[in-house]
Amino acid sequence: MVYYISFILIGIGIYGFLTQKNLFKHLISLTIIDTAINIFIISLGYISGEEAPIYSKYTPIANFVDPLPQALVLTAIVIGVGILALGVSLLIKVYEKYGTLDVEEIVAKEGK
Amino acid sequence: MRRFLSALIVLGLIMFFISTLPLIPEFGKASLSKVSRAFIDKDVNGNGGNIQYGVSKDLENGAANVVTSIVVDYRSFDTLGEVTVLFTSALGVGIILSGYKRKKFGREPNFILRVSVGILLPLILLFGAYVFIHGHLTPGGGFPGGTIIAAGILLLYLSNEEFDLSKTVKFVEGISGSLYVIVGLLGLAVSGVFLINFLPTGVVGNLFSSGIVPIIYILIGFKVGAELSGIVAELHREG
Numbered sequence: 152m153v154y155y156i157s158f159i160l161i162g163i164g165i166y167g168f169l170t171q172k173n174l175f176k177h178l179i180s181l182t183i184i185d186t187a188i189n190i191f192i193i194s195l196g197y198i199s200g201e202e203a204p205i206y207s208k209y210t211p212i213a214n215f216v217d218p219l220p221q222a223l224v225l226t227a228i229v230i231g232v233g234i235l236a237l238g239v240s241l242l243i244k245v246y247e248k249y250g251t252l253d254v255e256e257i258v259a260k261e262g263k
Numbered sequence: 264m265r266r267f268l269s270a271l272i273v274l275g276l277i278m279f280f281i282s283t284l285p286l287i288p289e290f291g292k293a294s295l296s297k298v299s300r301a302f303i304d305k306d307v308n309g310n311g312g313n314i315q316y317g318v319s320k321d322l323e324n325g326a327a328n329v330v331t332s333i334v335v336d337y338r339s340f341d342t343l344g345e346v347t348v349l350f351t352s353a354l355g356v357g358i359i360l361s362g363y364k365r366k367k368f369g370r371e372p373n374f375i376l377r378v379s380v381g382i383l384l385p386l387i388l389l390f391g392a393y394v395f396i397h398g399h400l401t402p403g404g405g406f407p408g409g410t411i412i413a414a415g416i417l418l419l420y421l422s423n424e425e426f427d428l429s430k431t432v433k434f435v436e437g438i439s440g441s442l443y444v445i446v447g448l449l450g451l452a453v454s455g456v457f458l459i460n461f462l463p464t465g466v467v468g469n470l471f472s473s474g475i476v477p478i479i480y481i482l483i484g485f486k487v488g489a490e491l492s493g494i495v496a497e498l499h500r501e502g
Contacts, residue, residue, distance in 0.1 A: 152290050158280045162273040169269035196299075199291030204303065204329035205402065206467055211316035215329065219299045222333040226345050229406055229487075233352030236494045240356040243498075 153194040160187030174245060174252045178238045185231045189224045196220035302333050317468045325464030325473035326399035334404070335476045335483075339458040342479075343443060346486055350440065353490040360497045372422050380422040387415035395484030399473050405480040409487025416492040420499050429496055436489040439482045446475055446482070 164184035168177055196217030202210045204218035242252060249257050288294065295303070304312045305322045313319075316327065326332040334342055371377075394401075395408030419426050450459035465472030 154284060154290055155281075158277050161280070162277045165276060166269050166273045169272065170266050194290060195287065196293055197291055198293050198295075203402070205400075206314065206316040206327040206329075207400075208316065208468075213303050213312075213314060215303055217293055217295055217299045218302055218329040218333060219296070221330045222338065225330065225334055225406065226341065229345055230348050232491075233349050236498075237352045237355050237359075239498065240359040244359055 153190065153197070157187045157191035157194065160184070160190065172254045174242055174254060178235070178242065181238075182231065182235055185227070185234075189227055189231075192220045192224050192227070302337060303329055305332065307337075314467060317466060320464070320466040322464055322467065324460060324476070325467055325469075326476045327468045327472075328399055328401065328404075331399045331404055331476060331480065332473070335398075335479050336460050336473075339447070339479065342483070343447070343458070346440065346443070346483060349487065349490050350436070353436075353493050356494050356497050360500070372424070377422050380418050384415050384418060387418070388412060391415065391484070391488065395480055396477065397470070398480035398484075399476045400468065400470065405483030406487050408484040409489075410491055412484070412488035413491030413495055416488075417495045417499070420496060427496075428492060432489045432493045432496070435485055436493070439486040439489070443479060443482050443486070446479060450475070 161184055164180045164182075164187060167180035167183070171177060171180065196219065198216050201214050201216050204215040204221070206213070245257070246252055249260055251257065251260075301307045301309065305314060305324050306312070307323065314322065324332045324336045326336065391408045391411035393408075394403040394411060395405045398404030398408065416428065419428075447458040450461050451457045453459075453461040460474040460476070462474035464474050467473075471477075
C-alpha cells in the first residue's frame with residue numbers, strides 16, 4: 152500500500168525534525184515530509200490497471216488514471232524546490248553568523 | 264528521553280493517519296471526478312470523449328499529454344503564479360547571498376571533468392531542449408527540461424572557475440517571463456479571455472499541435488532553466 156509508505160515517510164520526517172539538532176537536518180526532514188505528501192496525493196488518483204494520462208501510440212484510447220492530482224503535484228514539486236533553495240541560502244547566512252548549525256550551540260551563543 | 268517521546272508522537276500521528284484511511288477510496292480504486300473526466304475528454308462542456316491518438320483533431324485542447332493540457336492550458340494562470348513563486352525564490356536567494364566575493368579554489372579542475380564537459384554539455388542541453396519541446400506529447404515539459412539545462416550549466420560552473428552567466432540568466436529570465444504574459448494578453452486581445460488557447464489545435468499527437476501549449480512550455484523551459492542556473496550560480500559562488 153502506497154498510503155502506508157507515505158505515512159511512514161511523514162513519520163520519519165517528523166521524527167527527524169523533533170530529534171535532530173542540526174538545522175540542515177531540519178531542512179532535509181521538511182523535504183522528506185514534502186515528498187511524502189506528494190506521493191500521497193498522486194496515489195490518491197491511482198486506478199489499478201490503467202495507464203499514465205498521455206495519449207500515445209501504445210495508449211490511443213483514454214484509459215487513464217486521474218490526471219488532476221499529478222498536475223497539482225507538479226506545482227507542489229516546483230514550489231518545494233524554491234523553498235529548499237531559499238532555506239539553504241538562509242542556512243548559509245546562519246552558518247556565517249554563528250559558525251555552526253547546531254541549534255543548542257546557537258542558543259548558547261545568543262545567550263552570552 | 265527526547266527520542267522516545269518523539270517516537271511516541273510520531274507513532275500517534277501515524278495511527279491517526281491510518282485511522283482516517285476508511286474515509287478515502289482504497290488504493291487503486293479511485294474514481295475519476297467530473298473535472299478529471301472533462302480534462303481527459305478535452306471538453307469542459309461535457310459532450311466530448313472518444314479521443315483517438317493521431318485521429319482526433321480540432322479539439323478544445325490538442326495536447327496528447329493530459330497533465331500538460333491541465334498545467335499549461337486549463338490552469339495556465341496557476342502556472343503563471345507558480346513561475347512567479349520560483350522567480351521570487353531565485354530573487355530571494357540572490358538577495359540573501361548578495362555581497363559575496365566569488366570564491367576561487369585556485370586550482371585547475373580535473374582534466375577528465377574539463378574534457379568530458381565538452382562532450383557531455385551539448386548532449387545535456389539537447390536533451391533538455393527535447394524534453395521541453397515535446398512537453399505536450401511525452402512525459403516531461405518545461406519544468407524538468409529547464410532543470411536538465413540547469414544541471415548542464417552546473418557542469419560548466421564546476422569545470423571553469425572564470426565562467427559567469429549571471430547577466431545572461433537575468434536577461435533570458437526577464438524576456439521569457441514577459442513573453443508568457445504577452446501570450447496571455449494576446450489571448451485577451453483575440454478572444455477576450457486571458458491566456459486562452461487562440462491558435463488552431465491540430466491533430467492529437469503531432470509535434471505542431473495544441474496551439475499555444477508548446478510555445479508556453481518552451482518559454483517556461485527557458486525561464487526555469489535560467490532561474491535554476493541563477494540559484495546554482497549563487498550557491499556555487501558561495502563555495
